[in-house]
Amino acid sequence: MIEKTVAELSTALARGxxxxxxxxxxxxxxxxxxxxxxxTYITICEDTALKQARAADKSRSEGNCNPxxxxxxxxxxxxxTKGITTTCGSRMLHNFVSPYDATVVEKFNAAGVxxxxxxxxxxxxxxxSNETSYFGPVKNPWDSSRVPGGSSGGSxxxxxxxxxxxxxxxxxxxxxxxxxxxxxxxxxxxxxxRVSRWGMIAFAxxxxxxxxxxxxxxxxxxxxxxxxxxxxxxxTSADKATVDYTRTLNxxxxxxxxxxxxxxxxxxxxxxxxQKIRDALKVFESLGATIxxxxxxxxxxxxxxxxxxxxxxASANLSRYDGVRYGYRCDGPVDxxxxxxxxxxxxxxxxxxxxxxxGTYALSAGFYDAYYRxxxxxxxxxxxxxxxxxxxxxxxxxxxxPHTAFELGAKSDPVAMYLEDIYTIAVNLAGLPGxxxxxGIVSGLPIGLHMxxxxxNEAKVLNVAHQFQINTDWHSRKxxxxxxxx
Amino acid sequence: MQWxxxxxxxxxxxxxxxxxxxxxxxxxxxAEPNTQxxxxxxxLPGTLPVLNADALKMAVRFxxxxxxxxxxxxxxxxxxxxxxxxxxxxxxxxxxxPIVGKGELSIELEDGVEKIIGVTRAHMEEDAGKSLHKDxxxxxxxxxxxxxTPLLEIVSEPELRSAKEAVxxxxxxxxxxxxLDISDGNMAQGSMRCDANVSIRPVGESEFGTxxxxxxxxxxxxxxxxxxxxxxRQQDILEEGGRIVQETRLYDSDLDExxxxxxKEVANDYRYFPEPDLLPVVIxxxxxxxxxxxxxxxxxxxxxxxxxxxxxxxxxxxxxVTSRELAExxxxxxxxxxxxxxxxxxxxxxxxxxxxxxxWDISQxxxxxxxxxxxxxxxxxxxxxxxxxxTVFEAMLEDASGxxxxxxxxxxxxxxxxxxxxxxxxxxxxxxxxxxxxYRSGKEKVFGFFVGQAMKASKGKANPAQLNDLLxxxxx
Numbered sequence: 001m002i003e004k005t006v007a008e009l010s011t012a013l014a015r016g017x018x019x020x021x022x023x024x025x026x027x028x029x030x031x032x033x034x035x036x037x038x039x040t041y042i043t044i045c046e047d048t049a050l051k052q053a054r055a056a057d058k059s060r061s062e063g064n065c066n067p068x069x070x071x072x073x074x075x076x077x078x079x080x081t082k083g084i085t086t087t088c089g090s091r092m093l094h095n096f097v098s099p100y101d102a103t104v105v106e107k108f109n110a111a112g113v114x115x116x117x118x119x120x121x122x123x124x125x126x127x128x129s130n131e132t133s134y135f136g137p138v139k140n141p142w143d144s145s146r147v148p149g150g151s152s153g154g155s156x157x158x159x160x161x162x163x164x165x166x167x168x169x170x171x172x173x174x175x176x177x178x179x180x181x182x183x184x185x186x187x188x189x190x191x192x193x194r195v196s197r198w199g200m201i202a203f204a205x206x207x208x209x210x211x212x213x214x215x216x217x218x219x220x221x222x223x224x225x226x227x228x229x230x231x232x233x234x235x236t237s238a239d240k241a242t243v244d245y246t247r248t249l250n251x252x253x254x255x256x257x258x259x260x261x262x263x264x265x266x267x268x269x270x271x272x273x274x275q276k277i278r279d280a281l282k283v284f285e286s287l288g289a290t291i292x293x294x295x296x297x298x299x300x301x302x303x304x305x306x307x308x309x310x311x312x313x314a315s316a317n318l319s320r321y322d323g324v325r326y327g328y329r330c331d332g333p334v335d336x337x338x339x340x341x342x343x344x345x346x347x348x349x350x351x352x353x354x355x356x357x358x359g360t361y362a363l364s365a366g367f368y369d370a371y372y373r374x375x376x377x378x379x380x381x382x383x384x385x386x387x388x389x390x391x392x393x394x395x396x397x398x399x400x401x402p403h404t405a406f407e408l409g410a411k412s413d414p415v416a417m418y419l420e421d422i423y424t425i426a427v428n429l430a431g432l433p434g435x436x437x438x439x440g441i442v443s444g445l446p447i448g449l450h451m452x453x454x455x456x457n458e459a460k461v462l463n464v465a466h467q468f469q470i471n472t473d474w475h476s477r478k479x480x481x482x483x484x485x486x
Numbered sequence: 487m488q489w490x491x492x493x494x495x496x497x498x499x500x501x502x503x504x505x506x507x508x509x510x511x512x513x514x515x516x517a518e519p520n521t522q523x524x525x526x527x528x529x530l531p532g533t534l535p536v537l538n539a540d541a542l543k544m545a546v547r548f549x550x551x552x553x554x555x556x557x558x559x560x561x562x563x564x565x566x567x568x569x570x571x572x573x574x575x576x577x578x579x580x581x582x583x584p585i586v587g588k589g590e591l592s593i594e595l596e597d598g599v600e601k602i603i604g605v606t607r608a609h610m611e612e613d614a615g616k617s618l619h620k621d622x623x624x625x626x627x628x629x630x631x632x633x634x635t636p637l638l639e640i641v642s643e644p645e646l647r648s649a650k651e652a653v654x655x656x657x658x659x660x661x662x663x664x665x666l667d668i669s670d671g672n673m674a675q676g677s678m679r680c681d682a683n684v685s686i687r688p689v690g691e692s693e694f695g696t697x698x699x700x701x702x703x704x705x706x707x708x709x710x711x712x713x714x715x716x717x718x719r720q721q722d723i724l725e726e727g728g729r730i731v732q733e734t735r736l737y738d739s740d741l742d743e744x745x746x747x748x749x750k751e752v753a754n755d756y757r758y759f760p761e762p763d764l765l766p767v768v769i770x771x772x773x774x775x776x777x778x779x780x781x782x783x784x785x786x787x788x789x790x791x792x793x794x795x796x797x798x799x800x801x802x803x804x805x806x807v808t809s810r811e812l813a814e815x816x817x818x819x820x821x822x823x824x825x826x827x828x829x830x831x832x833x834x835x836x837x838x839x840x841x842x843x844x845x846w847d848i849s850q851x852x853x854x855x856x857x858x859x860x861x862x863x864x865x866x867x868x869x870x871x872x873x874x875x876x877t878v879f880e881a882m883l884e885d886a887s888g889x890x891x892x893x894x895x896x897x898x899x900x901x902x903x904x905x906x907x908x909x910x911x912x913x914x915x916x917x918x919x920x921x922x923x924x925y926r927s928g929k930e931k932v933f934g935f936f937v938g939q940a941m942k943a944s945k946g947k948a949n950p951a952q953l954n955d956l957l958x959x960x961x962x
Contacts, residue, residue, distance in 0.1 A: 098531070
């Protein structure tokens, strides 16, 4: 049962084939079996999960038929959860227990989901391999010598290994989509502002967006139905009407116009990955779509612009971690400056400190125009590229990542790591919805197909992804975990 | 050498909103430490700001009151620095696109001449918390009740030329914000704080001298003292051939001196950038017009009207309009007694004196406008004399009942019965033959003696005009 999609579990629970308590116990059992090896969870909430499951079963017996009622979920440890430790993958918050729930958490709770635990992640979501976590790296369930991608590596690996039915993630430059690609699951970043950021620990405020990581586009639609919507607690959340995202999943793709960016099929893309993406395009053509090459002329600037804007915002967002009110404080500070310096030096990891330094530098007097202001100009150019392309096509397709999951420790050079997100970053800069869905296996490792939609057109993206999935079975492929059982 | 002083003021006004600029926490002054700080004020991870709509309205009100350009698209920025009472590690403020642009206000110089002072800009920002050093041996306590309280920072052009002008500007600003009801302007409690940029230059020089910024000036009196002290300090340095260092200085009112806080030459780099958690604040003409319609009559307009409508002197009108409450009080008095000039005297002399002596707010006065109007009406209808009215006024402090009942009970009603007065006059004349003789032989000064004696015999209640007439008649 644990391998099933949310849609399937929802039906099974509704029919009474299984209870939420039984399902939750099955996931907890599997977590006990594999988590020590995969390291997907930082916190496992066995007691509260069972309590929620019992409540869900009771609620169902009283007539509640919410589609997600009693379905077990894992939250990325970046979402504040009342009474449960929220670490953000950092020593800085290793002991932080939030007194409040993030809006996303609150909404899932209201929908009656069961929270199995909090998943591992790159520290403060800064990383593309989950190796920067204070709680150790997550292993890729397809090959435990490889990374799961990041920063939502714990969520993607947990979904892939059936350690939960669905998980939340966040995506600042590709942090939902790239791990989804590496782990062979579906990961969806909605338009900026579609999902409230209240209670989601900030990395780069103008880029961060929460979204679902799950086993199908249909599941993503079901999750987004819960997550999406204006939140008065988040001034940047969008006042745009939401729809039932499952309603248009079965719309025909006849006449769909797909754009293929030349820049995404250029140097650096592995030949096997390219072949799988081209195979996927044939599936779409067979469904009545037309393919057209397009240009995103400023795409090559996106990584550079991103690595100015994101660290700049992060440098301020992370100033609150000063050892004064909560979180890590160094032992025996001699004075205020010593407390600041050592609490932050000891509480943050290398990558986080690197980005704080980069961001601080980019905002400094004398450098602001050359870096921050210029990066914002590039950001506008990149968005304009997309806007003009969307006058001609409905969605843009390409690879999520240039290659499959790499070996743990393989990318010690930060810049090499930054280039991991070369296809995904521009989408965050432009604020558009983007999804990664499984589209093949290369040498035993999954690859992801990346699809970008126009502003707030999540329904279209999910529709196209779902049509691919009902005509292929890549999303149903599972890693073989037998070897890990000890 | 003759020196000219150049002053620009940065005034922080705490906006009188019920809740903070970006959170729902209460803003009441004086609560137990950290009882008015919610998860956002504590900068817990994941919390986000939401702009207080009232703060925005108040800022626009101020902008309209000083005839300023209103920022139809204003932008919040983060100002980054580390300090324990700044929980987020940055202050949210407005740098390049403030809500209020260039405006002006007029001040009156000592010789009665009006001077226009430019207001460069005014912007919204959050206040910081407080560090408490007392009561914490070897440690610092942090109180975040004030953190996030909305401030309007109002920056003047460097157009003030003396400490007195600075005080006049500040008082005018104080009066305007009180009229607009956007702040209580209480300097002692810190709801209005003033930093002064002070420099001097030789008279005739067009370049500005190097300035020092004086912080922590928390009363009108100290503004004048601090500036004068600073001007003297700079003058002493320059006249001894020294050089002024650009720096921030703190005014110590106990020692009446300024001392260096930090040099601007090693100034912080605040790394301002647009606050990504807030969208630009976009308002439209309809929004601004709706606010414009709620603006009260402001002090300058009210003063002109008082001169015109009540025929008051410019001076009296000026005193009456210093506060909206006083002006409103006055207008109620006038409707009751119909003698604007006399009403103005009573309000500015007796009432104002009473309030100042007791350090009251006008609303705390036991004598409210209606009763004062009644009292003056009794002078005008000859029920009591002006002198007796002062006795009644004193009695009204202790006695909340109506003016007539106090006059009645205390038997203070003026004697206007000419028979009664005549009897008094006769008695005085009979008892003082010597003085009568003097008067009749041409020593007219003695007349005052008779008035005094007769008044005394009437216990002050005789109608003075009638008494005079009768005395003159009988002494012939």
